[in-house]
Amino acid sequence: MADELLTAELATEQGFVDRVYVQLDKSARNAQALAREGHGRGALGHEGGLVERDAMVFQAARRIAQLDAAHEGLVFGRLDLQDRVDSEPRYIGRIGLRDDQRDSLLIDWRAPAAAVFYQATAGSPHDVIRRRVLRCAGPKVVGIEDELLDADAETDLPIVGEGALMAQLSRARDRSMHSIVATIQAEQDQAIRAPAKGVVAISGGPGTGKTVVALHRAAYLLYTDRRRYETGGVLVVGPSGVFMRYIERVLPSLGETAVALRSLGEVVGGLRATRHDAPAVAAVKGSARMAELMRRTSRQPAPGSPKEFRVFWRDDVIHLDRGELAKLRRQLTGQRNRQLPRVSSSLLDAMWRQVRGARGRERGREAFDDDMLSSQAFVDFALSWWPPLSAPEVLGWLRDPEFLARVGQGVVTPEEQRLLVESWQAGDLSIEDVPLVDELRYGLGDVPDRAREEDHELDDFVGADLQELTTMAEREYGPGSGPWQPPAHRIDDDGYAHVLVDEAQDLTPMQWRMVGRRGRTATWTIVGDAAQSSWPVPDESAAARASAIEDKDLHEFHLSTNYRNSSEIYEYAAAYAERAGLDADLPTAVRSTGVAPREVPAGADPAVTLREQLTEVAGAVAGTVAVVVPADRRSEVSEWLASWPEFAADAPHATNPAAAGDDRIVVLTGIDTKGLEFDGIVVVDPDAIEAESPTGRATLYVVLTRATQLLTLIR
Secondary structure (H helix, E strand, O other): OHHHHHHHHHHHHHHHHHHHHHHHHHHHHHHHHHHHHHHHHHHHOOHHHHHHHHHHHHHHHHHHHHHHHOOOOOEEEEEEEHHHOOOOOEEEEOOOEEOOOOOEEEEEOOOHHHHHHHHOOOOOOOOEEEEEEEEEEOOEEEEEEEEEOOOOOOOOOOOOOOOHHHHHHOOOOOOOOOOOOOOOOHHHHHHHOOOOOOEEEEEEOOOOOHHHHHHHHHHHHHHHOHHHHHHHOEEEEEOOHHHHHHHOOHHHHOOOOOEEEEEOOOOOOOOOOOOOOOHHHHHHHOOOHHHHHHHHHHOOOOOOOOOOEEEEEOOEEEEEOHHHHHHHHHHOOOOOHHHHHHHHHHHHHHHHOOOOOHHHHHHOHHHHHHHHHOOHHHHHHHHHHOOOOOHHHHHHHOOOHHHHHHHOOOOOOHHHHHHHHHHHHOOOOOHHHHHHHHHHHHHHOOOOOHHHOOOOOOHHHHHHHHHHHHHHHHHHHOOOOOOOOOOOOOHHHOOOOEEEEOOHHHOOHHHHHHHHHOOOOOEEEEEEOHHHOOOOOHHHHHHHHHHHHOOOOEEEEEEOEEEEEEHHHHHHHHHHHHHHOOOOOOOEEEEOOOOOOEEEOOOOOHHHHHHHHHHHHHHHOOOOEEEEEOHHHHHHHHHHHHHOHHHOOOOOOOOOOOOOOOOOEEEEEOHHHOOOOEEEEEEEOHHHHHHOOOOHHHHHHHHHOOEEEEEEEEO
């Protein structure tokens, strides 16, 4: 009887879903027709046609992208309401659709009419009798999960299934985070639909869904105020490239593509840093003290710049000595690169004051300027005395121990100076360097673009001088080469309408300064859990966060249910947090597997032990598996896996981390696991992970809370 009932209900829902997909295809064809019509407007031969073309093609492309993204799991919810028992039910989906008569066919999950799908409970049903979740594979309905919310209602609606949330929690994990539109819980929905104004802060322990709730909030904001957030942009900042790849499919699956996803090493345009500094170095670079060091550095003369300039003109020897040049530097206040248009005029003013001879005075200032600007010696001097500078180039000055000792006096200790120099001499930029580059960008400013300059009484004179210097430099060094290399990014492109910061507890004060610049006029969503923090001075970070969000209204939401870990795994992690003295927010785990975490001795050959344990874990779960190791052992362990045939790229349900193919198994450091989750985790040498940094205990706590099914520790 139960099977017959389920079959009948599946058939009913399949009929509706088929109808929706027919309408989806019609909408896609209409959007494609709009795009073709728009392209046709461009052939009208006048400016109005081009404007219409651009607008129509843009709108069509956006709609096509939205419709394409909605195909998987398009329809996921149904509401049967008290006042609609004998009429059509209300269906909820990833996007909204209307039928041919323009009546509502499918309600967008973000619409006010869909809110009760998430907010209704048995205690407060909001006139909902039955809430149904449809589980679909593409356009096919494969399962139904019902909840009877109003048991007193007079209805004969059938109830089938065992609960949508538990079914979702039990699925195997893959390498991407998925949307939770079908299973958003009431406390999560409150954060998603919170007022747009100010800052929404979402806190909670591991597995409470903070990240995915924040992403759904971004989609909700785009839906409710598209003009503001699509025009101004939404920036999502996460801890690592691994994390950003993990979450990158969530918003497109909700029909939203106008979002910038940046790891902390990619926030500054034109830069992409992927490596972390050693904890001792990272602690120095992340400190708020570095803002003063960068300020001092940006005001220093370029190393190797000339200390004087001497030229003979007519009857006069003109000499700009060290004192005169220092005086000119003090007059060129403000962002250094923004002063470039004033450099030649300032130098020429100072030099003209030294012209005393009759022949020179008779020739006049205009002739003097012309002669100097056509002099290769003067051009070379001006370019080397006040060159256009990029922030990475200026950061490179600090590789010189003597230079750092001079500008860093009273800011960083001699030992800290040694650590910094060793780090910067190592080569490529680290993730911790990116905020320092950003600080220098704002200290230096952009190289002015003549077309962007505001009117000024000296525009003609100064602009001509700057152009002359530019032209002569390019003749000397080649276009875009030599000392004339403007930065690859502009600092006036940094403002966003909304900024979402995930794993916010890990941001250093300098990272907060960097992110804060992108959100001065923005609304914010901030996600974090203090117990998982990897920054050793929380008060300093809290002050930087407060400065970044300024005096914006704060709306706080706390999530209290752990949907990720089995209760056995989280009990183990919570016990560790208590032993380690972490002030952890301990949510309630709602799912049990009956399988407790295991601790295994490393034995005489740790590689053999890992191979055995990894084989067992990978064979027991259908989804992803992480091998978590101390940072200094990542290469070693990756090489082990690459040499084992059963984990080669062509082996079933296995991976070679160094090869393309099945990527079910990954090797990560403790920090790299931030924000991620896996079906199984094997932790290699957890004591070493704990000892890696002053916040190693918090990092190990994070590692212990990443597994959904199996957790094994090799000690």
